[in-house]
Amino acid sequence: MKISAFICAITAVVLFTGCEVVHLANGKYETGMSGRGDFAAVYGDMIIIRLRNPHDETGTENGYWDWGGKYEIEDDNSLVLKMDRETARNWNFYYGIRRDGNAISVTDYRAEKTFQLKHVPALPKRRTDPDAPIPPAAYPAYN
16 A cells, blocks of 8 residues: 555656756847858757858858757757757767857857857837738848
8 A cells, every 4th residue: 555655646746846848949049240141940849050061161162051850958058959860970070059048159169169149039020000901021020
């Protein structure tokens, strides 16, 4: 009888306490550096990330590295992209990606520099007249 009560108590504790999953805020993350088109887009546990091609000195001749999929945030705030082993090996060799408050910090190991992708919330512009129709040109606008 005592064992079954103990098992029920442990089960109740696990079910009711749960664990908190930490994610980045939804929206776009972009750098303000001129000449860099690096960005990330986040929704829940999904991320699309674009970083300069690290194989070239300028990084722009052969474009960018793009990847999209699920991610996790480790206890040390590093982002773990859920990619296949070989792709992860390449990305982790050239880039270190971490959560830094409300931004994503990217360390470019080749260039020995760190930059931030700052959060841009995905909110439409506020309208002065709520009854007026929304013009199509206003759809992609952000605050």
